[in-house]
Amino acid sequence: MVSKLFQKFLHGQTSGGILLIICTILSLLIANSVLADSYQHFWHLDLFGHSLAHWINDGLMAIFFFLIGLELKREMLVGELSDVKKAILPIFAAVGGMLVPAGIFAALNYGTDTINGFGIPMATDIAFAVAVITMLGKRVPMSLKVFLTALAVIDDLGAIIVIALFYPNPELPFDLTQFGIAMGIFIALIGLNKLKVKSIIPYIIGGIAVWWFMLHSGIHATIAGVLVAFTIPFNKDQTKSLCAKVEHALHLPVAFIILPLFALANTAITIDGGGFSHFSFPLAAGIFFGLVVGKPIGVTLASYIAVKLGLCELPTAVNFKRVFGAGLLAGIGFTMSIFVSMLAFKDPQYVNEAKLMILVASVVAAISGFFYLKMTLTTRQDFSD
Template structure:
């Protein structure tokens, strides 16, 4: 089936891509704290057509990443884990819990401070990292658990996109209704082309770039255009060679091995200074750490439990609440999306650096803890009635 083939391809690319991200992050941190730190930073500050290299990565290449997320969401809605209400309820509830509880924890720890705007940071889950970690557990991981994690992370990304669109406009530009209206008009045109069954890929590519360009100058963050354009691309749930499927397949490798690694290199060049445990006394840092490491597994497990006990859905085969909790811990690997949100949430570079550092600490903690917990659970005889 088209859905199983696309999922297999998606899962494999996310696995290897996550491993590449880990190495890029370590490499970037080493260089940022080495004698050549200034030269390394200068690479990302290099001017390119009026903007820095890092700016083009974050506002340009990341739009392609969000476009791929949009294609994946569309596929899941038509033929995947979100293709029916019964299938979608469990991961939707889990994702809602995984966003609400971390945001609440951050709000409570940062209430009354000027860092309260960072509430969206611990709401995100990094699919690539989370999938890479669960894959390291090998064949002992049931496919149903992998699918649950992937669907949960995809919905989580959708939630993060909505949060970005509503709460984090482009900090460099005031809202421009004319530019925004032009972007939406072009987007509407793409949907009309889809409705008329126009199959010219070049028209959608040119139109998509135009939507991104006008969105970029409207004050709404341009990466949102990537998701919106994805839903205008023709999709056929029967034809594995539909335009949407072709684009998704074509983008997996460049996103996993070029775009996300560049994002990691450009945005994890953090100078690690002393302070140690003192960082946890800072509301911003403690809110992020507690939100990701504790809020994620608690929220995911709690909302999953509520959905099942209300009779809205059933746990998949070979999945119980203990394993849901283990997956929830992996949900605390925020990384890409969390770092992205942190750069939108603050204009003060010191806040951004503190947020990035704690995102890394929390993500590593969640990755190690999730791996250990799931390894123990997956090597123990399970009672799936619990």
């Protein structure tokens, strides 16, 4: 039985994904209208020493990563990742879906100054992916939705690890003292958890402190969100679980405020008369082929290897054709890919080119995944490989 919390999660991700699409289209239209200059200026307004866009990307997005951490914790303790046998398939699929796209990007960009963008095509946007697969209606078996969601959640964890290891804060050198203080507070929060402190207030205060010191340590501050999430007390009885209550409380503001703001602030891309002619070939090609080709190949190949090695089995009503379809939808990078692109490059031209190609590749992945699954998800249950 699929938990009510998971069903609410799917519904929230679907609605949030649709809103993200609307916000992205709106942002692109305004950025290419007579209001373009005013629109760009708005996101760069100074607010307490930083631009509005900076507060969204380094501040509000920490809350988004905090929610990802809560979702990961739930999945690992009571969800699809709590059973090792069940977790192996989406883990292999996610790893394959990260390594193959990164390999394609690295091969195309080797020896160039855009090689640092290898992490861009590794990401999956869970909201968009779930929104697209839900549009296919009841023909989609719940087991395939669960597989795609678990894959995307693990993919998010992989993206977080990649950001932490390879994309430090470009504005600050690493500061061991600041990092040490952040880790000290983090350990103190774990102590509160062990002491069964169930009031959210000390975790909020401690979480803000971890974020502040992480922000000044040279490591990207959004990582603090994930770390703090794992300190929140969890109970299998969802009515008593602080973790579940906080996750439930954050779903709506993250889906309907934070991510739409992120989309509006970071897709304000002006497309000049030259269109795609000014793109840097290896950068654009690496992102496009990484997401559209590398993702489905990596997801399917890794899943096939895991099953043939006897490490796991395909879920009921899921075959490798459907795994490939899920892999196509995993190529919708959007939020995480855009986030990584801003960390990967200092040159604004590269950032804008990367963002625009992420949008193009994500649209292609969404359309191809939708129609491929529509053809393969027939009323007759065919489980042949």
